[in-house]
């Protein structure tokens with residue numbers, strides 16, 4: 099459930115009409131609902147009630163500091179994957195001991211920054227990385243808390259570009275080698291091995307792959323304990339999917355996911371961490387765009403929008419489906435027609451939907467892309483020298499621009515011309 103509903107024929111974000119935001123900031127723009135962000139965070143938090151836990155929001159999904167602050171104030175930790183994300187989380191007021199550092203290739207500079215500023219744990223992805231963390235921690239005279247990410251070789255049954263738990267993927271160490279790698283970790287200075295980490299992929303719409311992975315983690319916990327390691331924290335990753343096509347998708351709920359966690363690893367007495375991103379931010383954000391032209395083509399009509407693939411890349415990159423709805427509600431039974439919904443960028447890939455049934459629209463009409471809060475703004479680019487679109491946060495009847503649209507001068511003046519030109 100989210101807080102984007104029609105009222106008196108017009109789509110609102112909480113108590114603010116989207117048309118009012120469009121008039122104030124121009125289109126296209128992203129808009130997030132505070133109530134939805136908090137609701138989704140709390141669903142996870144409540145699903146793990148009764149178990150010592152921390153929900154670490156995977157901030158790669160939507161990393162504006164206003165979003166981070168909203169979640170952190172409600173008690174969320176953060177899962178970060180770069181120095182930039184680490185510093186952004188700190189800037190939003192998240193204390194180091196609530197920041198988990200994930201990522202396949204942490205550089206020495208990144209490790210140094212996190213060790214100096216405080217970190218809850220590093221999720222180590224390889225032996226060479228472990229050695230670098232050990233060396234830097236020793237040099238700084240500190241101890242780095244670590245888990246090791248194991249690759250359980252489980253098929254997450256999701257889009258190939260976002261599956262991470264198969265042995266052919268670049269992530270983690272093969273679970274079969276865990277004994278050896280944990281022994282190495284225990285022998286290195288500057289490290290404190292505290293647990294195990296696993297993350298098998300994103301947009302999972304079934305619980306079975308989680309169940310397989312978590313059972314393997316439970317077995318591994320017992321094995322590693324018998325080998326003398328103190329395994330007291332399990333980081334179970336993110337990945338729970340969301341309904342993109344509301345009419346016919348119903349992925350498992352956080353409460354069911356929480357019950358699965360308790361069932362598979364609850365008996366081990368470990369502190370549980372999870373790293374959800376998409377489920378917290380995805381349906382808490384929309385991209386609002388305006389129809390520039392309606393163009394009649396050969397046997398099809400195109401809705402040409404002012405938003406494009408550089409603003410929301412998911413359809414071009416993952417063949418992702420997003421519900422697209424008119425901001426002004428059409429009367430029930432009003433005539434519909436199929437449109438190809440496209441942006442103005444000169445690539446055929448700049449297509450949001452093909453032959454999508456929509457009410458009849460005309461130039462100037464606003465449309466909203468649902469489920470665009472996660473992996474939307476963060477993946478946007480300035481391709482075609484198109485400015486990054488603004489982000490707006492709504493809280494009840496208030497709204498605020500949380501990232502303004504840059505001016506063309508700001509964008510153009512970032513280039514520097516070499517002396518020889």
Ligand code: LLP
Pocket residue numbers: 156159177200201260297299300301335336337338373374375376377412416472473
């Ligand atoms: N933890 C780790 C280590 C991850 O790699 C990810 C996502 C998450 C947590 C959060 O997963 P979530 O709960 O959001 O599914 N750009 C793609 C998604 C990439 C996901 C990458 N890793 C998309 O737009 O679908």
